[in-house]
Amino acid sequence: MFRNLFFIFFFALFSSILQAQVEARPSLAAGRFEREIRIDGLLDEEEWKNAPVLDSFLTTVPEEKGTPSARTLVRVLVDERAVVIGIQCFDPEPDKIVRFSKLRDTDISEEDHVKVVIDPFLDGQSGYILAVNANAARYDALVSNRGESENEDWDAIWEARTSINEEGWVAEIRLPIQSIYFDKSLNEWGFNVERRIQRNQETIRWANVQRDQFFGQTSRAGLLTNLPVFNYGIGANIRPSLVGAMNKVGEDGAAVVDMATSLDASQRLGANVLATLTVNTDFAETEVDTRQTNLTRFPLFFPEKRTFFLEGSDIFEFGFGTGNRTVLPFFSRRIGLFGSSQVPIMFGGKINGRIGNTAFGGLGIRTNSFEDDGTSYDATTMGVMRVRQNVFKESTVGMITSFGDPSGREGSFMSGLDFTYQTTRFNGNKNFIAGAWALYTDREDLSDDRSAFGFKVDYPNDKWDLSLTYARIGEFFDPSLGFVPRKGIHSLRIGSIYAPRPEWPLVRQMFYQFFLTYIKGIGEEWQSYSVFTAPINWQMESGDRIEMNVRPAGENILVPFEIADNVIIPEGKYNFMRYRMEIEFAPKRRLSGQATWWFGSFYDGTLDELELELNWNPTSLLGFEFNGLRNIGRLPFGDFDQTLIGTRIRFNVTSDLQLNSYVQYDTDSRILGINARIHWIFSPLGDVFLVFNHNTFNDITDRWTLQNEQILLKVRYNFRL
Template sequence: MYLVRSACLFLGLVFICSAYVYSQVALRPSIQAGKVTGEITIDGFLDEPDWQTAPVLDSFLTTEPVEKGTPSAPTFVRVMATSKAIIIGVECKDPNPERIVRFSKLRDTDISNEDHIKVVIDPFLDGQSGYILAVNANAARYDALVSNRGESENEDWDTIWEARVSINENGWIAEIRLPIQSIYFKKKLTEWGFNVERRIQRNQETIRWANVQRDQFFGQTSRAGLLTNLPTFNYGWGLSVRPSLVNSLNKEGADGATIYNLEPSLDASQRLGPNVLATITVNTDFAETEVDTRQTNLTRFPLFFPEKRAFFLEGSDIFEFGFGTGSNTVLPFFSRRIGLVGNEQVPIIAGAKVNGRIGNTAFGGLGLRTNSFDSEGTSYDATTMGVMRIRQNVLKESSVGFIASVGDPLGRDKSFMSGLDFTYQTTRFNGNKNLIAGAWALYTNREDLLDDRSAFGIKLDYPNDKWDLSLTYSRIGKEFDPSLGFVPRLGVHFFRLGTVYAPRPNWLLVRQMFNELFATYIKNIDGEWQSYSVFMAPVNWRLESGDRIEMNVRPVGENITEPFEIADGVIIPVDKYHFMRYRLEAEFAAKRRLNGQVSWWFGSFYDGTLDELELELNWNPSSLLGFEFNGQRNIGRLPFGDFDQTLVGMRVRFNVTSDLQLNSYVQYDTDSRVLGVNARIHWIFSPLGDVFLVFNHNTFNDITDRWSLQNEQIILKIRYTFRL
């Protein structure tokens, strides 16, 4: 009955809210794609004759600092299309080109705080999905999938495309070629959703062509303009074959032998149509994947680390499930459960994946076979795992879907999970506001799970520029533990209320104020409370300079029913604790060569005190060289014992060109006492091929301050994609 009442209340709220949705859809601006009659060289110069005859898009307005204001410099966009590719040319005029903010050259680096242009395309014209391409004035490329229906971006996704840039006395020019075989698209469409955004960083200025509203996100393709006059695309046979060859030298311990391995691997994909792709992987290798950034954990719950492996990221937007789910409540499918157990890699023998869209239906299926392995003295057999996802678009911007998974990384029997979700979304609530509401339900099974194995939740969200309001509720069963999912807490009711009021005062130095209140209350299903937290930001001001200052107050409660070790030798005993945390934080604008963020949490903590100091510092002395430092220091003084934790990391980036970089990352923490070094040379010698040279080195510092080698590895990986 509780579930029925909750569902009825939720659907009633959706019905009431949807009554206010503005029924008239505004006409979408459009630009025609020009035709290519000659050869186009991607070099950052729009000097071919076809560029001169292509239609020009120049009607841009600002979203920052003034909504629908006049940009400080003009922008001209031209698009051309062939049967094989989309080609985009952007002229970014600038009266002071020497002041263009451009540091990065690395692929997929964060260029949001530099001068850049960003393009979003919706080749299904469904208003719920899309691809994002961005490039800065150094030709650093960034690509992402539209995620959460435009509210966010899945920046870990990568595809094959080209971009080149040139700078002249009038500004800078970006030239982009996106092969049609690099994306999915709906057959026979002659127009796609399309939008362009430009950032002029020193002015803290953002301009757009379509969807020029602060309340709307750039990735909301339902609000994008249209790219028309598209030809009939030809993706050829649709076959891509990418063999890789991995040479490695591995050494375990100071006295261990150095072992040489030569391992081939293969990824191949075949289009089953312009919008469906089947992929296989054999002897899968992830040698090029960056190491995880270490985290400290002052809770009794597991930490979350994001997926970084390319095979699992392709089409990952389709597997997103349930509005209101996430790493703090439930992720029904968490791909890091496959091929990773703890910190140990498990060999993937082979896998297959099919994903795409047919009409208004998006679907994905994934199946993999992992090899046998040993972990902490226990042997595990080879196992097969799979997941399936179907999502049907309904009501213009909404969807209903189904997810299911089978198999267990540890080979436990009778493991499966299934669930349903519904998400209602509109970008036209009360005329032009965002409104999202969602409900989901899941059930899991495994031979060792006997109690309540269900979970469900609802969320109502009003995410807009001045007001951002949300209400979330989740119920997680006592034994809801999906083998391929991530669930930090079992057997709880989870409540969260979020309120952000963000006015833009007419003050000399302040651009926007974020007055925040996030209240979280978690109680056991049996009724007793487990945790509460009230996060408040009476001051969170973004300045006209791009700098930011923030002050926070956070009352916290923890009901500890079983002792847990918070630090080495420090045990938090059973009791109910109430304490106050405070934070001071300052962020320095990334437009400067030296920038970063400093944060200090302080106050009471489990009947004692805790100071958490964090520093992130970025120094870009030139476009060739960059340094990134991150450090955290925890100083705990508790009745049960004192602890000091330090975590430091330093990343050095040597950017020869946007296609050749050397990156090294060194990190150390006093908990593990392991000094880790990860260095990578990445050379993209062709849009279809690249080379990685990777060096990993880990040494352990024992209690006598003696350093001993844990492991060392040198990897050379060469891969090339053959397209037919």
């Protein structure tokens, strides 16, 4: 089997190199401006009238390379300090433009919006994504996994305004050159524009107009030419923050008022290298985690939300085929968070950037001493370093290493190597990716097998998406700064998606899915298997979706575990059959959502999992979100009922001023949590957060008891030099 896999890999490598030709990339020349351009969404300055115009767009859906239903005009203006993009979106029925959101970084993919990707290194493997809807809600992301996905948690300083008129809508974007890294020797960048006309379920692009290719694949983007020698000034950013907090613990606890300051400062060491320092780091503005239920014997995964760790996080991505299902060698939530405690970060430093075809990043953090569940832990130092070299046209080879342990255990380190081969020109114009990785870790409490390795082969295209992923995780592979849900296993996953587009009046695309997962203990028998199938998964022309799934699964329990309060699954081999029915209503409507029902056998009993998500946007000023989950288990070892509900209210005054409140309650913890935030961006360089947190516990007598209450006010401003 492995011999055949290596043959396929090297055949793909050889054939794609032979087929890769120097392709003509469409280009747009940037115009120049000398006086300040007012960002108001009007494009009424004289410079806009004289700038070169881009209007050659084609559809990717519903028809590949079809004629758009409405015109789109794009102009770009530059000076030595900024890039300004103006996009005119003509629409014969502007009253039907789908626009609900105003919140920063909200999901605007199902609304009318424009999206821009730039590649200021021309390496075809990295880039920045900026998107704006017709309400001026801003979304930004880093190109991730060489364009196959986006890291939407990344944030930058930039401006956007929009206007709506009788001809459609207009977006105006200003990106300061200090907000990104770039190759100063270049006078042209990779550049592409995409527009979504939601009510028509229509997507149009300028370059890379192929369904098989992802918008973020900058190797297929056009070119933005006539760029100046950019000047980022001294390159210093100094962002102090002032935080005032009132904390109360327990009903009888006293309210304690604290004032604290923190500082983030950065200095460019060239146009494409940034050094960052953080002191007394504070994450008061970070949103609370959304609670999850766990019906497995493995830990839950929660994503990183803290800005300091997200900056340059694309560089720290490691190993094609790794992830929260197998292993994340560096999981930044291990730093500053321990169990139920937030660990004070005294200071830290980071350096990341690109030199030529080499991307690199280094991070070091010193945390203070802390207590968790009555145990005291000493202050400790932790860090990670990553180097990645671009090879061939779209491929990489790299290494990663980390040191330190959150609880202070001695001798902790981890190192690894990875290689990823990628081409967007396999067999002419298809995607093909193959990669391998290997890791080794050590610590004073580890012995025997401390290694992990794996590979993945992927053919991710519009009609066919085929993949094979394998990982071997040693029994004592436990990186202190990583995330490893299962140890001592062989993991195999085979995936297949066949997605035809029938010429039916109601159905746009069908997705026939098959995913086989098989996990075996090292030197032992099988531990888990799952066969996920989707005989029906139809995307309708209206944007609605219906899906039915059949999933045979099995678990070989070697050690009893508690699946719910006082319900323990004993040792044994269990085989069960799960079914799912799901319906999704298109988000283009003011009322949309998704309903899911998993049912069938489960550990010699039955389990029903009911999940409901609703979104109601009565106006662009006000939005409501509801999510509810209900697990009903009837097992020979005991019955359980779990309920988790959450409600979010968004009051969007403008795209720079929002009030959001989130209330969640679950019957496992019996804690009612309230989180309310006012976020005011009073300047592109400064903002204010007012945060209220309130948690109460419902005991067995149905008495509500205050656990903790907190009011936070945080003000920060970025001084750029």
